[in-house]
Amino acid sequence: MHYRQLGRTGIEVSEIGFGAWAIGGDAWGEVDDATSLRALERALELGVNFIDTADVYGDGRSERLVGQAVRGKRERVILASKGGLMGHHRDPKREPVYDTPEKVIRAFEASLQRLGTDYLDVYFDHIWWDKHEETEAFLAAFTRLKAEGRVRAVGVSTDSLEHVQHFNQHGGLDVVQLDYSLLNRRSEAGLLPYCEQHGIGVVVRGPLRMGLLSGKFSAQTRFPEGDIRKDWPREAWFQESLGKVERLRKWVGPGQNLSQLALRYVLAHPAVSAAIPGAKTPEQVEQNVGASVRPLLDEELLESLRQAVA
Incomplete structure (x- = not known):
């Protein structure tokens, strides 16, 4: 395993970190807690020290599993969680919920308990839309939590550069978590260069585009009830993406x-600190960790991959 600042x-x-959304069991089909714990344990055995979760993943189920996995090993783990959606996922109107620092801190403390x-090593605002009241509440809470x-x-x-710039208005933003993959390169145009320029760490979520870049899906793929990808096969972009994935296969090297x-x-981008692919089984962890090798990809190959998905 290779490590980065x-x-x-x-x-x-x-x-390579461990993205713990799937083990929450509320968005990616059925999961088994015992298998999830084995996946987390295998990740730690293989040198993964960065685990990312959130309060909303399974209404706290993911956080509780992560807490169980790191018990007795806390000093070896860089632990990140996110707050801000727990109060919104039952509120389709997206009215401000975390509109005071105290509410943010209560959510933070609930995460600590689970x-x-x-x-926490890293705490993220999980609200990806820009609600002014909540942004300011998070900024004030962040200042207080860091001081304490x-x-x-x-x-x-x-994934909004404008939102990041607002959060970084006083230069206090440390990390951005963003969606970035071969099938979603939008952040290369503005957000990644901004983070690199300002010394902001970048954690990449969705590096496999929710499994599309595993190459395991086809036009016949059907997702089960409870899987957020259930409607994908009926959507034109999904079929288009399958074609792009097929074009990438020629660049897969031996082994x-x-x-x-x-x-x-995604690891080849100089702004990136870590990628956090999801995993539900030890086998998926082993596959993800296998990407941490040297050399990564040279510029010629990078450009070939870009052309393949253009």
Whole structure:
């Protein structure tokens, strides 16, 4: 496993982390807690030290599992969680919910309790749309939590450059979590260069485009009830993406697979600190970790991959 600095925070993270959304069991089909724990344990065995979760994943189920997995190992793990959607996912109107620092801090403390820790290494605002009241509440709460030593670094999960700039208005934003993959390169135009320029750590979610870049899906794929991808096969963009994935296969080298090639693509960007592909089983963890190799990808191959998905 290779490790990188998380922006200017001084925190060193494994370049392949563990994205813990799927083990929450509320969006990616059925999961088994015992298998999820084995996946987390395998990740730690293989050198993964960065685990990313959120309060809303399974209404706290993911955080509780992560807390169980890191018990007795907390000092070895860089633990990140996110707050801001728990109060919104039952409120389709998206009215301000976290409109005071106190509400943000209460959500933070609830995450600490589920995770079984008294501090977080990274805490993200999980609200990806720009609600002025909530943005200001998070900024004030972040200042307080950092001053108290209960969080080492703060960030925002968003794909909006404007939102990031607002969060960084006083230069205090440490980390951005953003959607980036071979099938979604929009952040290359503005958000990634901004983070690199300002020394902001970048955590990549969706590096496999919710499994599309695993190469396991086809036009006949059907997703089960409870899977957020259930309607994908009926959508034109899904069929188009399958064609792009097929064009990428020719660039998969000996001893690697398509997922690892896709992960190496995002890791090759100089602004990226870590990628957090999801995993529900030890086997998926082993496949993800296999992308942390050297050399990564040279510029000629990177350009070939870009052309393949253009």
